[in-house]
Amino acid sequence: MSNERPIGFIDSGVGGLTVVKEAMRQLPNEEILYLGDTARCPYGPRPAEQVIEFTWQMTRFLLKKNIKMLVIACNTATAVALEEIKKNVDIPVIGVIQPGSRAALKASKTGRVGIIGTLGTIKSDSYRHELHEKAPDTYVSSLACPKFVPIVESNQYNSSVAKKVVSQTLLPLKKEKLDTLILGCTHYPLLRPVIQNAIGQQVTLIDSGAETVSDVSALLDYFNLNNYEQTGKTKTFYTTGSPKMFKDIAGEWLNITDLNVEHIDLGGE
Amino acid sequence: MSNERPIGFIDSGVGGLTVVKEAMRQLPNEEILYLGDTARCPYGPRPAEQVIEFTWQMTRFLLKKNIKMLVIACNTATAVALEEIKKNVDIPVIGVIQPGSRAALKASKTGRVGIIGTLGTIKSDSYRHELHEKAPDTYVSSLACPKFVPIVESNQYNSSVAKKVVSQTLLPLKKEKLDTLILGCTHYPLLRPVIQNAIGQQVTLIDSGAETVSDVSALLDYFNLNNYEQTGKTKTFYTTGSPKMFKDIAGEWLNITDLNVEHIDLGGE
Numbered sequence: 001m002s003n004e005r006p007i008g009f010i011d012s013g014v015g016g017l018t019v020v021k022e023a024m025r026q027l028p029n030e031e032i033l034y035l036g037d038t039a040r041c042p043y044g045p046r047p048a049e050q051v052i053e054f055t056w057q058m059t060r061f062l063l064k065k066n067i068k069m070l071v072i073a074c075n076t077a078t079a080v081a082l083e084e085i086k087k088n089v090d091i092p093v094i095g096v097i098q099p100g101s102r103a104a105l106k107a108s109k110t111g112r113v114g115i116i117g118t119l120g121t122i123k124s125d126s127y128r129h130e131l132h133e134k135a136p137d138t139y140v141s142s143l144a145c146p147k148f149v150p151i152v153e154s155n156q157y158n159s160s161v162a163k164k165v166v167s168q169t170l171l172p173l174k175k176e177k178l179d180t181l182i183l184g185c186t187h188y189p190l191l192r193p194v195i196q197n198a199i200g201q202q203v204t205l206i207d208s209g210a211e212t213v214s215d216v217s218a219l220l221d222y223f224n225l226n227n228y229e230q231t232g233k234t235k236t237f238y239t240t241g242s243p244k245m246f247k248d249i250a251g252e253w254l255n256i257t258d259l260n261v262e263h264i265d266l267g268g269e
Numbered sequence: 270m271s272n273e274r275p276i277g278f279i280d281s282g283v284g285g286l287t288v289v290k291e292a293m294r295q296l297p298n299e300e301i302l303y304l305g306d307t308a309r310c311p312y313g314p315r316p317a318e319q320v321i322e323f324t325w326q327m328t329r330f331l332l333k334k335n336i337k338m339l340v341i342a343c344n345t346a347t348a349v350a351l352e353e354i355k356k357n358v359d360i361p362v363i364g365v366i367q368p369g370s371r372a373a374l375k376a377s378k379t380g381r382v383g384i385i386g387t388l389g390t391i392k393s394d395s396y397r398h399e400l401h402e403k404a405p406d407t408y409v410s411s412l413a414c415p416k417f418v419p420i421v422e423s424n425q426y427n428s429s430v431a432k433k434v435v436s437q438t439l440l441p442l443k444k445e446k447l448d449t450l451i452l453g454c455t456h457y458p459l460l461r462p463v464i465q466n467a468i469g470q471q472v473t474l475i476d477s478g479a480e481t482v483s484d485v486s487a488l489l490d491y492f493n494l495n496n497y498e499q500t501g502k503t504k505t506f507y508t509t510g511s512p513k514m515f516k517d518i519a520g521e522w523l524n525i526t527d528l529n530v531e532h533i534d535l536g537g538e
Contacts, residue, residue, distance in 0.1 A: 002402075026375070029403070098490040106295070133271075133497040134298070215487040221367040222488060228402040 002228035006031035006236075007216070008067035010058040013041035013153050013241070014249045015187030016073030019096070019209035021254055023071075024235070026213050027220070029227045031234050033065055037266065038241025042149040043076040044118025044185075051120060055081040057266045059089065061238070067091065068225050071216060073209060075100075075117050075185050079124035092219050099215045100182050100208025101130035105138070107204045108180040114173050114203075115142040116195075117184030118149060127184055141176045145169050145185075152187040155249050157194070166191060167198040174199065182206045190253060237261045271497035275300035275505075276485070277336035279327040282310035282422050282510070283518045284456030285342030288365070288478035290523055292340075293504070295482050296489070298496045300503050302334055306535065307510025311418040312345040313387025313454075320389060324350040326535045328358065330507070336360065337494050340485060342478060344369075344386050344454050348393035361488050368484045369451050369477025370399035374407070376473045377449040383442050383472075384411040385464075386453030387418060396453055410445045414438050414454075421456040424518050426463070435460060436467040443468065451475045459522065506530045 007023070009016050013036045020034055035058050037043075043051050055077040059070060070093045072078045072085070078095030086093040104113050115127045122144040131138045147165050156162055173181070181199055183189055186209045196205055220226045235256070239246040243261040251259050276292070278285050282305045289303055304327050306312075312320050324346040328339060339362045341347045341354070347364030355362040373382050384396045391413040400407045416434050425431055442450070450468055452458055455478040465474055489495045504525070508515040512530040520528050 092491070094491070099487070102486060102490070134495070136499070214483065215491070217371060218368070218484040218487040219491060221371070222361070222363070222484070226403070230405070 001224060003068055003225045004031065004227050004229055005066050005068035006033045007069045007071065008062035008065070009034045009071045009073045010055065010062065010077070011036050011074040011186055012043040012076065013038045013149070013187070014246060015149070015152065015185060016209070017250050017253050018186050018189040018207065019071060019073040019212055020235070022210040022213040023216065024254065026217055029230060029233065031227065033062055033067060033236050033238070035062055035238045036240070036246060038153065038239045038246060040240065041153055042118060043074065044120045044146055044149060046120065048080040048120070051077055052081045052084065055085065059085055061264070061266060063089065069094070069216065069219065071212065072096065073186050073212070075208065076120040079121050079126040092223055094212065094215055094219060096186060096208040096212045097126050097130060099211040100184065100206055101127055101134070103208070103211040104180050104182050104206045105131065105135050107206060110179045111135070111137055112139045112176065112178045114176060114178040114181040115140065115184045116145050116181065116188065117142070119144045119146050121184050127182060141173060141178065143173055148191060149185065149187045152190050155245065157190045162191060162194050166194045170195070170198045178203055180204045180206060182208060184208060235260065238264045240264060240266050270493060272337055272494045273300065273496050273498055274335050274337035275302045276338045276340065277331035277334070278303045278340045278342045279324065279331065279346070280305050280343040280455055281312040281345065282307045282418070282456070283515060284418070284421065284454060285478070286519050286522050287455050287458040287476065288340060288342040288481055289504070291479040291482040292485065293523065295486055298499060298502065300496065302331055302336060302505050302507070304331055304507045305509070305515060307422065307508045307515060309509065310422055311387060312343065313389045313415055313418060315389065317349040317389070320346055321350045321353065324354065328354055330533070330535060332358065338363070338485065338488065340481065341365065342455050342481070344477065345389040348390050348395040361492055363481065363484055363488060365455060365477040365481045366395050366399060368480040369453065369475055370396055370403070372477070372480040373449050373451050373475045374400065374404050376475060377407070379448045380404070380406055381408045381445065381447045381449070383445060383447040383450040384409065384453045385414050385439070385450065385457065386411070388413045388415050390453050396451060410442060410447065412439070412442055417460060418454065418456045421459050424514065426459045431460060431463050435463045439464070439467045447472055449473045449475060451477060453477060504529065507533045509533060509535055
């Protein structure tokens with residue numbers, strides 16, 4: 001039985017597109033609705049209560065579009081809002097922190113794992129919590145990188161500014177002898193080459209977003225929600241910010257020329 | 270919150286141990302209860318109704334032991350009984366065919382996929398169905414290998430007989446120019462080197478059982494069922510057949526010397 005309803009993805013801005021990219025590769029039949037709250041990005045420095053409120057607004061918007069599953073493709077929102085939303089909606093809801101932690105434990109040989117993320121994600125300590133619940137002996141070092149998201153959102157992730165900021169920011173982690181580094185923000189894979197270069201080639205980078213898609217796939221199977229038709233390939237993107245900027249980044253990152261981007265309002269601040 | 274209840278694994282015999290091996294690696298904290306219906310193995314040639322009945326008997330036995338999740342670590346039983354059991358018990362139930370199919374589609378570059386399994390699994394056409402629902406263009410070639418399970422169950426999987434039987438059986442598949450071959454029976458990974466040698470090094474072998482453990486892991490996260498204590502490491506093995514033979518194979522395969530194997534009766538034929 002085929003289920004042709006769309007899967008919803010939400011993020012504070014364009015970061016969740018790194019998850020969508022992987023979803024398009026692994027789940028080509030699925031219709032995708034994406035909502036980036038660009039107007040209020042970044043979420044990282046905001047108080048938890050506010051992030052929860054914004055995440056609910058995004059969730060309600062997509063629920064009205066009849067999504068069959070919700071992917072919180074944002075680490076900051078996952079850290080503070082996943083459990084509450086999961087408990088209160090009647091479709092499967094999945095975040096990015098558990099799949100990312102699991103992948104890191106699988107990848108690490110020395111048990112020395114680093115996490116980079118927004119202020120909100122690092123303050124929540126969710127990754128450390130997950131890692132230590134499953135493997136208490138893991139050495140965990142985490143670092144907030146508040147400058148990274150604005151670089152990505154302003155479409156400067158290939159610039160020399162990006163290189164400079166990233167290598168300076170990551171300096172404290174270089175001494176930690178990590179063998180695995182979790183990209184604990186879905187924006188960061190857009191900076192991946194710059195991050196890899198700054199932290200060193202010997203460190204395995206974990207893209208939590210990409211890992212999440214394996215779980216999405218497992219849950220689609222488990223709940224019999226797959227779309228088996230070749231027709232559901234539409235991808236629709238909503239942004240609370242400028243469709244132009246969104247289109248530039250999304251178009252390049254997803255390699256789609258005629259991207260369907262709509263501006264929406266979520267009630268504002 | 271930690272859930273220390275065991276995970277149950279069922280199989281017609283020792284085949285599901287290949288799944289348990291992977292579970293012990295990926296989920297070291299989890300307590301495992303395993304039930305192999307050795308006395309009535311193989312399931313492959315039996316009518317579907319009988320396999321369903323036997324699978325229910327195994328399921329009921331483990332439900333009484335308070336398992337928190339059931340893994341049908343047997344392709345033959347998954348093919349005919351998964352949906353019915355999943356619908357009728359109140360813990361998550363997971364089979365091996367969907368994870369195996371998904372992994373094969375991910376691995377295949379040419380879209381030419383082979384499946385080997387028991388008579389029951391191949392006759393059910395479950396793998397072909399799964400593959401074609403997700404990727405209708407896949408070229409699928411399947412072959413029943415009724416001689417493989419008895420070779421494994423009689424602990425001859427390293428013998429020269431095994432080599433001869435496997436290479437003769439797989440001859441028809443060699444012409445198919447496959448790039449991926451699904452080991453569609455959890456017994457077959459014990460024959461993996463022999464199968465790889467017979468089919469050719471260029472073919473990627475998919476161990477559906479091992480793939481299943483990633484899904485188990487995703488579902489433990491999703492349903493908040495993880496055991497976070499280091500105490501739940503007991504593995505208990507039940508067999509309807511001879512504990513001695515079971516212990517020999519399981520001990521060698523899992524590399525455990527003091528294996529806890531109990532003989533039980535399931536009502537018999």
